[in-house]
Amino acid sequence: VTRVTIFGGGRVGSLIARDLSSDDDLEVRVLDRDEAAVRRFRSAGIQAEVADLGSGDDLARACDASDLVVGAVPGFLGRSVLEVAIETGTPVADISFSPDDPLDLGERAREKGVPILVDFGVAPGLSNLLAGRAAAELDPAESIDILVGGLPFRRVWPYEYVSVFSPTDVIEEYTRPSRVRIAGIERVRPALSGVEFVDFPIIGTLEAFETDGLRTLLRTLDVPTLREKTLRYPGHAERMRMLRETGFFSTEAMEIGGVRIRPRDLTERLLFQRWEPAADEEEFTVLRVVADGVRDGRHVRVAWDLFDRTDFGTGTTSMARTTGFPCAIAARMLASRRWTEPGVHPPEVLGRSEEHTRYVLDELARRGVEVSRTEEMLE
């Protein structure tokens, strides 16, 4: 058996744990700092222990006792999980989205002979896999556009949005300038730029705007135009711009009535109350990857579409499913030695291979997450 340790037992980590536990060849254990979470895993028949994932010693001990590690910790802890795993020679499937560029650890991982699969969620994640596939299928690929969003079906004024992520991360998306590549030139633009409306089946019209989500793709893909946009219901971006331009997202402390406060701290607290999903909230995830390019001398457009919604049968949100399943599948690829190449690999590297792409999409479909592919001639 392969001993798998999952770092982090939150929504996504839980889903990964349940997924991997169904495999008799895997011996799954979850580490989390929260005792209540640990008790929940145990009562569900999954090994779990309380651990301080911020401690390098705890991480190293856990890695030493594992054949494979899954990183599902908050972003700020993600980097140290990767570093410790590399030093202890433990393969990792990761979904933590550390703010640093994970590719910087590639050389060290190759030296140590450790295969690391990073950013295996939905976007980054599936979006990268499909972008990598597009770049491999087309010769050349001229542009790749990624659209992604997770939204509630029930639209409550004024934000028409709920978040299972912390508002901190969401507001960060709305403030960090977005890096895109247009016709070969890298551009940095304000977040929430480039608002456009896009129609989707089932849902209707959504609004798409630039956010800084390309991450590794800007380094790994030699495609002249690369863009990522986040999807919300129409009007959301303008409201967020209004709050941002008024100063509510500012992280510079102001003195108000004798005390110092960062406006964003207050704003996060207020928005959190508004963005909290209801217990029975039904939500969906949309991902669309559109690639224009040349195949057999003809201009073509290849598009992949994912639409996933809350599965009340299994009690899983589409957010957890679309984020957690790709990581669980990546973990299985490492456990089964389907992927053995040392180094730090984001999903677009697997996308180069039709076989690997097929495997990931088939495994997703087995779990109820369907990705459709369409192709049209542009001339």
Place this chain on the structure above:
Amino acid sequence: VTRVTIFGGGRVGSLIARDLSSDDDLEVRVLDRDEAAVRRFRSAGIQAEVADLGSGDDLARACDASDLVVGAVPGFLGRSVLEVAIETGTPVADISFSPDDPLDLGERAREKGVPILVDFGVAPGLSNLLAGRAAAELDPAESIDILVGGLPFRRVWPYEYVSVFSPTDVIEEYTRPSRVRIAGIERVRPALSGVEFVDFPIIGTLEAFETDGLRTLLRTLDVPTLREKTLRYPGHAERMRMLRETGFFSTEAMEIGGVRIRPRDLTERLLFQRWEPAADEEEFTVLRVVADGVRDGRHVRVAWDLFDRTDFGTGTTSMARTTGFPCAIAARMLASRRWTEPGVHPPEVLGRSEEHTRYVLDELARRGVEVSRTEEMLE
């Protein structure tokens, strides 16, 4: 000569001081707590002194030395100016808009034989005068609707608004429930309710929403339907509702990062930066009073319209002109003994008299503020 003391030398008080100083029969003196303001008056040839307008002794001394007082202080000081003036037997023309009901002081003013004219601005102010006129002209008056707003010509996203008032007062307008009377029944509705679009000449479409501006009219006028709405550019009310419903206008202290803060304190600071008029800001004031009722057995609609804009020739904003001139005219009515009746009188009381209404409107017109009147048959 009549000795007039103006309490408060702000934008409105300054305009009143200049207006009254042009009359040789009046000896004008301004009291303000700000030394710089006092120096500005003196260099303009107007008597001025530094005084603590929060001190009852200072107020009483000033009243004793005056034949007439003009109240142009912030609302929270307004009440004590009236009280001290009544006790010292000094007539007052007031524009301070104290949050309390000034009519409560009526009995004491009658006992002391002092005539007090209160709420002599634009709205409250001219709006009351015209509502009082409508109630007198129609038999019966069935409904009176007041629309009022001051706005910049230059519309800057997202608020399309500037304020010479403190944001505190403006946010108070957006939070205090509005009291209206509909078909004889008093109703309390959330501020920002009842949004509708109204077209105006020169300006185009504005948005009107209920705010709590009727004040004395609900007590003084026996008209079944009485409403006041504030005018802004379309979209403003929804943005304000968004901030209010998210909690940004809350006055309940929250603990954020170890310090306690009232969200509204931060919000006021941020909005103040956004709402500050430019040095050369061109603004306008719109007031429309529409009254439906019966005259000579026919259903008629009488409407008064005021449109005033920044006068760069005299360097006066329409806000100061439309607010300050009515108060200056009221002061002249007291000085000339055109109005002598003891008691506390809001403008609608003067509106009962065609002669007094005519006097106020003629004096306004001489100062460049024109009010037009239209009448149409409704059947």
